[in-house]
Amino acid sequence: LATTPGVKQSHLNKGTGRVPVGLGRRRMRVVVTGGAGFVGSHLVDKLLDRGDEVIVIDNFFTGRRDNVKHHFGNTRFELIRHDVVEPILLEVDQIYHLACPASPVHYKYNPVKTIISFSSFSCYPDSTNVMGTLNMLGLAKRIGARFLLTSTSEVYGDPLEHPQKETYWGHVNPIGKQREVIFSGVRSCYDEGKRTAETLTMDYHRGADVEVRIARIFNTYGPRMCLDDGRVVSNFVAQAIRKQPLTVYGDGKQTRSFQFVSDLVDGLVALMESEHVGPFNLGNPGEFTMLELAQVVKETIDSSATIAFKPNTADDPHKRKPDISKAKELLNWEPKISLREGLPKMVSDFRNRILNEDEGKGN
Ligand code: NAD
Numbered sequence: 406l407a408t409t410p411g412v413k414q415s416h417l418n419k420g421t422g423r424v425p426v427g428l429g430r431r432r433m434r435v436v437v438t439g440g441a442g443f444v445g446s447h448l449v450d451k452l453l454d455r456g457d458e459v460i461v462i463d464n465f466f467t468g469r470r471d472n473v474k475h476h477f478g479n480t481r482f483e484l485i486r487h488d489v490v491e492p493i494l495l496e497v498d499q500i501y502h503l504a505c506p507a508s509p510v511h512y513k514y515n516p517v518k519t520i521i522s523f524s525s526f527s528c529y530p531d532s533t534n535v536m537g538t539l540n541m542l543g544l545a546k547r548i549g550a551r552f553l554l555t556s557t558s559e560v561y562g563d564p565l566e567h568p569q570k571e572t573y574w575g576h577v578n579p580i581g582k583q584r585e586v587i588f589s590g591v592r593s594c595y596d597e598g599k600r601t602a603e604t605l606t607m608d609y610h611r612g613a614d615v616e617v618r619i620a621r622i623f624n625t626y627g628p629r630m631c632l633d634d635g636r637v638v639s640n641f642v643a644q645a646i647r648k649q650p651l652t653v654y655g656d657g658k659q660t661r662s663f664q665f666v667s668d669l670v671d672g673l674v675a676l677m678e679s680e681h682v683g684p685f686n687l688g689n690p691g692e693f694t695m696l697e698l699a700q701v702v703k704e705t706i707d708s709s710a711t712i713a714f715k716p717n718t719a720d721d722p723h724k725r726k727p728d729i730s731k732a733k734e735l736l737n738w739e740p741k742i743s744l745r746e747g748l749p750k751m752v753s754d755f756r757n758r759i760l761n762e763d764e765g766k767g768n
Pocket residue numbers: 438439440441442443444445462463464465466467468469487488489490502503504505506507508533537555556557558621622623624625626631
């Protein structure tokens with residue numbers, strides 16, 4: 406969907422109403438919700454590098470001050486501890502809305518804690534996705550800011566179309582298997598929360614004339630990922646460094662497409678600056694089975710690493726690969742960094758943090 410010329414454009418010059426600086430491009434004031442997290446912190450780096458003012462809103466649920474501490478003291482940077490499910494008043498030009506607990510897997514380690522967490526967690530992503538997105542859209546509406554939602558490839562569920570195009574409506578289990586409430590429930594509330602966030606975003610676009618952008622992000626990896634958040638790349642890399650077996654779930658033949666974080670950040674900024682609403686798939690079309698990923702991790706970190714097979718979780722998508730023709734054509738964007746080039750770029754960050762953790766434990 407392209408924005409309607411002359412209608413939605415009316416919001417472009419509102420926001421902070423600042424005068425142009427430099428060669429015609431005015432300095433923007435930008436909010437990044439979830440900016441202390443993995444993707445958000447890399448986006449903040451890029452926005453500050455190009456001269457913008459950046460306000461990070463984060464409740465530190467999974468994010469860390471460490472991810473943005475190199476900007477402390479920069480007068481163009483501000484960090485606000487705030488939960489996006491609560492309203493907030495700000496004056497900005499652009500809103501990148503990333504805040505969302507993106508990795509539920511650590512809830513699975515302890516079954517009792519999992520059940521306790523489950524009751525609150527089952528509504529938590531929904532409330533962040535729904536209430537958080539609503540508040541950020543309300544903010545965008547009031548001040549005439551442009552709003553970008555980071556949605557996910559999970560909206561396609563366990564896809565029946567391969568590779569996935571933006572026109573595909575998805576194959577999501579909305580309730581999860583009743584006998585495996587814990588695992589399935591977590592996944593469906595994430596998927597459906599993001600689907601609802603997309604609906605809200607389009608409702609504000611159509612009904613309130615808010616300038617919106619929707620990115621559907623495919624599996625992304627890189628430095629600053631949480632060490633123990635259970636995602637497959639961070640698990641394998643941390644396991645290889647710690648000399649633990651790489652845990653492959655199921656038979657390891659399920660596929661994913663892995664994108665390096667700087668490619669994603671370039672895509673998010675290209676989308677925000679474009680005249681297109683989306684949704685746009687942002688992902689790397691290189692497709693790997695989990696066994697192939699384990700092999701690349703072994704080649705990169707430790708060729709003697711072993712594999713331990715574990716039972717898979719319910720409703721795990723069998724395959725996933727983005728069709729990125731739309732982003733190539735309309736955003737002039739495509740990823741540049743292959744998995745074999747990208748993995749080594751996260752290893753030293755992981756090694757340092759694992760070493761610090763071990764030293765902290767007195768090992
Ligand atoms: P992350 O967990 O590292 O970052 C999420 C950030 O949001 C954290 O800093 C967290 O503290 C913050 N947050 C969570 N709930 C909040 C709330 N209620 N109020 C304020 N802050 C809150 O995850 P990420 O990988 O950086 O993901 C960023 C966004 O991209 C998420 O919306 C996620 O759904 C989306 N996404 C990521 C991937 C991926 O592979 N990394 C794939 C698809 C979609």
